[in-house]
Amino acid sequence: MTLVSFDVDIRKPIYARSGALIQQTDFQDLLHARIAQTVEDVQRRTDIVLKDLSRNGKRISVVRSCSSYLYNCVGMIFASRRAWIEINEIYHIFREDGFCKISFDKLSVGDIVVYTSDMAPAHVGLVTTVRRTDGNYGKISSVEVLSKWGRDAEILHPMHSVPSTLGTASEFWSEKVSGGFA
């Protein structure tokens, strides 16, 4: 297999399960090599973000990856880390992929957490761990999420441990409930 270098970074269209086209960022050419970041850039910024987070009493579990490839939180979950998809597209994706909104107590591994700020979607994360007080049946005691922070690192973190500009975890979505797309 040959890996495509940044110099010929041609992003391909992405489609939802329904066949609907998912809009990627308006300025695809900005993802080109000319502005490509280095791994060191990502590490440097991530270090600063994590220090700032810990000053606010928040901790993360693991920095999973510091790839310099430009993809965002939506691209991580819905485009296998290959695209930068504007966060505003998230409800379109949910609808076209057959996701349903669920309550927090129904949350399980593989579901999606939407972080909102002033009622607008600001960030998404993939649920990786759900701990309950009594095995599978009790109340949820903690949730871990994997998410990509902007163009920085991919991070495994407790659900509420995100920078304040990413908003608060307020919606939970799952595709396993509906069993099909709309």
Add this chain to the structure above:
Amino acid sequence: MNSGARRCLVDLHKYFCRIDSQEFQVRYSVLSGFSSLRRTLAKDKTISELTVIAQNDILNWSLAVCEHIYKLLAESDSRMYDESIAAYLYCLERIDLSAAYKVSRRVLHMGGIWWSLWMSRYIVKYVERIQEYSDFSSTEYINTNYKTGDVGAMDNSLRRNALSTKFQTAKQDTVLHSVELAFAS
């Protein structure tokens, strides 16, 4: 320069320090996209204060902000100031659209920056779309056509200001040009 204008420039330095700080930058580097960036900038207290003090002396405010952007772009590690430059461009866009356009065109040629490149592309595209229409004086046109990936980003008075300063004076043009040349190398 009157005392109000002098005061405005003194205050500016205080805001530049805040916006150039790492604390400011980390809040923005993690954002999920351009719409989030504009929304977050629209809510930022430092940004609103910086645009409010522009009302004292728009011309000098605008020149000082442009000069500061050029200074950051000329730094060897300008990529460290990516979020700050994007924030300044956003402020300029709200106060002095034509200066924002000029600086943005310069930013478009820079490498290693991300949010500021995105912001400058947005401004250039927006202004060029306006230029396609000959009726520049139509505030109504702007109000109804301003593409708001930025929810409520630009209030009406600031929008009017952006329009009124759009045709800038020859003095500003000359000074801006010399500032540009000074940092061109």
